[in-house]
Amino acid sequence: MENVIELQGVNKMLGSFQLTDMNLTVKKGFITGFIGGNGVGKSTTIKLMMNLLQPDKGVVKVFGLEYKQHEKEIKQRIGFVFDENVYYEHITLAQLRKLLRPAYHNWDDALFDEYVRKFELPLKKKIKTFSKGMLMKTSLTIALSHHAELIIMDEPTSGLDPVFRRELLDILQEIMADGTKTIFFSTHITSDLDKIADYITFIHNGEHVFTKEAFRIEEDYAIVKGGIELLDRDTEKEFIGIRKSSSGFEALTANKKKIHDVFGDLVVTEKPSIEDLMFYTKKGAETYV
Numbered sequence: 001m002e003n004v005i006e007l008q009g010v011n012k013m014l015g016s017f018q019l020t021d022m023n024l025t026v027k028k029g030f031i032t033g034f035i036g037g038n039g040v041g042k043s044t045t046i047k048l049m050m051n052l053l054q055p056d057k058g059v060v061k062v063f064g065l066e067y068k069q070h071e072k073e074i075k076q077r078i079g080f081v082f083d084e085n086v087y088y089e090h091i092t093l094a095q096l097r098k099l100l101r102p103a104y105h106n107w108d109d110a111l112f113d114e115y116v117r118k119f120e121l122p123l124k125k126k127i128k129t130f131s132k133g134m135l136m137k138t139s140l141t142i143a144l145s146h147h148a149e150l151i152i153m154d155e156p157t158s159g160l161d162p163v164f165r166r167e168l169l170d171i172l173q174e175i176m177a178d179g180t181k182t183i184f185f186s187t188h189i190t191s192d193l194d195k196i197a198d199y200i201t202f203i204h205n206g207e208h209v210f211t212k213e214a215f216r217i218e219e220d221y222a223i224v225k226g227g228i229e230l231l232d233r234d235t236e237k238e239f240i241g242i243r244k245s246s247s248g249f250e251a252l253t254a255n256k257k258k259i260h261d262v263f264g265d266l267v268v269t270e271k272p273s274i275e276d277l278m279f280y281t282k283k284g285a286e287t288y289v
């Protein structure tokens with residue numbers, strides 16, 4: 001399967017934060033959700049993918065190309081969707097359309113107008129008056145209007161009302177229909193992932209934990225519940241993170257089968273949510289580091 005983005009051994013130091021030996025790939029033709037707690041390096045990773053930051057070590061490839069030699073070509077084919085308006089605040093959408101038309105080989109005025117109508121965006125108001133949701137819609141409109149093959153989004157749904165969030169997720173699914181596009185988006189809202197993500201990439205403390213097909217998470221991971229007497233130094237090693245209480249323990253494992261071999265029917269296992277993965281991974285790091 002073709003990789004649209006490849007990070008090979010990428011390291012980046014920012015103040016006291018370090019992104020360490022990031023190896024990750026984003027598959028063509030799918031939606032990948034990018035998750036991790038606050039401050040674990042999601043935006044930094046996205047900036048590296050967009051060449052807004054450069055790695056201290058390692059290689060970033062997009063469409064199999066490196067920015068050093070192919071920046072223009074890569075940027076033509078990517079749409080970056082975010083809710084900040086750094087470049088265009090003093091102009092209107094009508095003026096922006098004129099400005100962007102010559103900048104992209106594949107610019108499509110008709111599609112731009114179609115999304116402006118669909119998103120109910122005002123053509124004649126200055127962009128600086130736009131709300132967060134309107135900026136997100138503007139950014140997505142631009143990405144779609146130059147037929148971007150790869151759409152990268154940094155927390156596109158955060159701060160959006162539930163109605164528009166739903167609408168946005170539907171649109172993302174719609175644009176995937178022809179099989180030529182790829183979407184990579186970071187989020188804190190794990191229910192968004194349940195709705196649309198084919199793959200999940202999970203990072204923690206500047207390190208890549210996994211990239212898995214969303215349905216595989218349920219196959220490999222489990223929440224395990226049992227009596228506290230079952231835990232000792234050896235059995236605790238089977239878990240990523242454990243929460244203990246007087247009535248027993250609840251823990252996350254990445255190896256459901258092994259748990260069954262070790263504990264048999266003495267424990268109960270349940271399907272984990274993505275929130276469980278994030279919670280116990282963080283808790284595990286706190287407990288054992």
Ligand SMILES: Nc1ncnc2c1ncn2[C@@H]1O[C@H](COP(=O)(O)OP(=O)(O)OP(=O)(O)O)[C@@H](O)[C@H]1O
Binds near residue numbers: 014015
């Ligand atoms: N320019 C910078 N200089 C110093 N530290 C930085 C810089 N940019 C980011 N950091 C730090 O790097 C860490 C990772 O930041 P990043 O924005 O990548 O996290 P994130 O996973 O996107 O977090 P969140 O989900 O909270 O947005 C944070 O601790 C942040 O404070």
